[in-house]
Amino acid sequence: MQRLNILLTVLFLLYGCSKDEPEVDLEATELAYYTSAQESLRAGNYSGAIQKLQLLESRFPFGRYAEQAQLEIVFAYYKSIQPEAARSAADRFIRLHPSHPNVDYAYYLKGMVSFEQDQNFLSNIIPMDPSTRDPGAARESFQDFSQLIRRFPNSEYAPDAQERMKYLRNLLAAAEIHVARYYIRRGAYVAAANRGRYVFENFQESASVPDALAIMVEAYQLLEMTDLAEQARMVLNSNYPGHRSIDKQGEFKKNGKRGWLNVVTFGLLG
Numbered sequence: 001m002q003r004l005n006i007l008l009t010v011l012f013l014l015y016g017c018s019k020d021e022p023e024v025d026l027e028a029t030e031l032a033y034y035t036s037a038q039e040s041l042r043a044g045n046y047s048g049a050i051q052k053l054q055l056l057e058s059r060f061p062f063g064r065y066a067e068q069a070q071l072e073i074v075f076a077y078y079k080s081i082q083p084e085a086a087r088s089a090a091d092r093f094i095r096l097h098p099s100h101p102n103v104d105y106a107y108y109l110k111g112m113v114s115f116e117q118d119q120n121f122l123s124n125i126i127p128m129d130p131s132t133r134d135p136g137a138a139r140e141s142f143q144d145f146s147q148l149i150r151r152f153p154n155s156e157y158a159p160d161a162q163e164r165m166k167y168l169r170n171l172l173a174a175a176e177i178h179v180a181r182y183y184i185r186r187g188a189y190v191a192a193a194n195r196g197r198y199v200f201e202n203f204q205e206s207a208s209v210p211d212a213l214a215i216m217v218e219a220y221q222l223l224e225m226t227d228l229a230e231q232a233r234m235v236l237n238s239n240y241p242g243h244r245s246i247d248k249q250g251e252f253k254k255n256g257k258r259g260w261l262n263v264v265t266f267g268l269l270g
Helices: 002-042 046-059 066-079 083-096 103-117 136-151 158-186 189-202 209-222 226-239 260-264
Strands: none
Touching (some): 066 083, 103 136, 103 158, 136 158, 158 189, 158 209, 189 209, 209 226
16 A cells, blocks of 8 residues: 555656646747747748748747747748748738737838849849839839838838839839830820820829820820820920920830840840
């Protein structure tokens, strides 16, 4: 009987120890996971950091580092050039933690992902005008930065976002002008005039406004809409005197022929 009591006491003590140890081990393991993920981020091993942050969140969804892991995985996706995953992770963080003190950083990273998305390998090989590319990513970036500034005007990321928006505004306006000139060459004069008017009405601070007015003058003249052409010409002449196309609307058409470089690059160059 005494031996049985001793055995039961030992089993009770072992059970008590095993019950207490996992809490200490779990806390230490969560910290170890987070520390290891941080080391991978600092070393530029973003793929490794993503795996560790995902494992950390899955094993400790309510741990002390779970929210920070969700935010840092956005950065890791961004740095590893996985734009879709980065935007999805940013949207998830914003949805789950709209009042988080660092949610402005998630908005900023969303804008940065789209800002750099169109910097493909061709731009490092062939000198391409950014305004001739699909402006979809630039438009998304502009909207993301606009949302950041509107919701968090005092954010530490707002000044950089504003500077990038200036560049994006000029880029988007130039892209519209590029399309308008294409419409002029194709004889789609109504579409060209509409593009010019859109730039004039929506991108007042961009450098493409005088070109937009010139497009409107040329398109309306080709459409024989004399009054509208004269109105656009007067605005152009009074606000941007000396613009190259005031007296030379044919400058946008040039000679109407495609050079060999334009042909072999399918209209991207030349």
